[in-house]
Amino acid sequence: MDTNRLEAFSDGVFAIAITLLVLEIKVPPPSTALGIALLQLWPSYLAYIVSFLVIGAIWINHHAMFKHIVRVDGTLLLLNVLHLLLIAFLPFPTAVLAEAFHRGMDESIAAAFYGGVLTIIGIFVNAMWWYASQDGRLISVHLTVTKIRKIKRQYLVGPIVYAIATVVALVLPWLAVLLFILLNIFYLWPRWGHQIIPSCIDDSTVSSDLSEDD
Helix, strand or coil: CCCHHHHHHHHHHHHHHHHHHHHHCCCCCCCCCHHHHHHCCHHHHHHHHHHHHHHHHHHHHHHHHHHHECCCCHHHHHHHHHHHHHHHHCHHHHHHHHHHHHHCCCHHHHHHHHHHHHHHHHHHHHHHHHHHHHHHCCECCCCCHHHHHHHHHHHHHHHHHHHHHHHHHCCCHHHHHHHHHHHHHHHHCCCHHHCCCCCCCCHHHCCCCCCCCC
16 A cells, blocks of 8 residues: 555644644733733743644654655554544643643643653654564665664654653753754754655665665
8 A cells, every 4th residue: 555645644634733723822802902912922822833843843754754655554554543643632732831831830730741742742753663664664675774773763862852851841841842942943954864765766776785784
């Protein structure tokens, strides 16, 4: 089975989730001074920006991953659905985070809850890649072992940093939010690691060393 339907469905979920984020920014009531009320919404703006960056970075890496994954099976479909379940859920912890900073209470719990959800999302990203790349199960035959290992290391950064930020959030919620932002700038920033090896190229142009070590 090819990846087209999986990617189309995933793109739809990403698009809906990223759109729902803005619905958590509420219009100030008519009885308030509009200028001041808009400024007081800064926690909602911040939570929106952080989650927009998170979903954008995950979508970009999901797209890059499925340039290397050329087939799908039932297990990968299930892993992807569970991954999307958490993506669709993300507007809720975003709203919880914004509300906690609005009230000035329970910021640590809200930031830890948010970070915990991101950590699980990162675990599912890694699970998909580890499953697909194991023994070349579902990936392009043109991908070298060295490249596979490099991608694994890149994906591991996400859940590790998110888990650290979740623990940090219990003491310093602002620092945790900063870590969320920095990690997703790292994943969004154009770099050599995002270059994609085409899955359909002439065999004569591909390195024959598929057992190359680091």
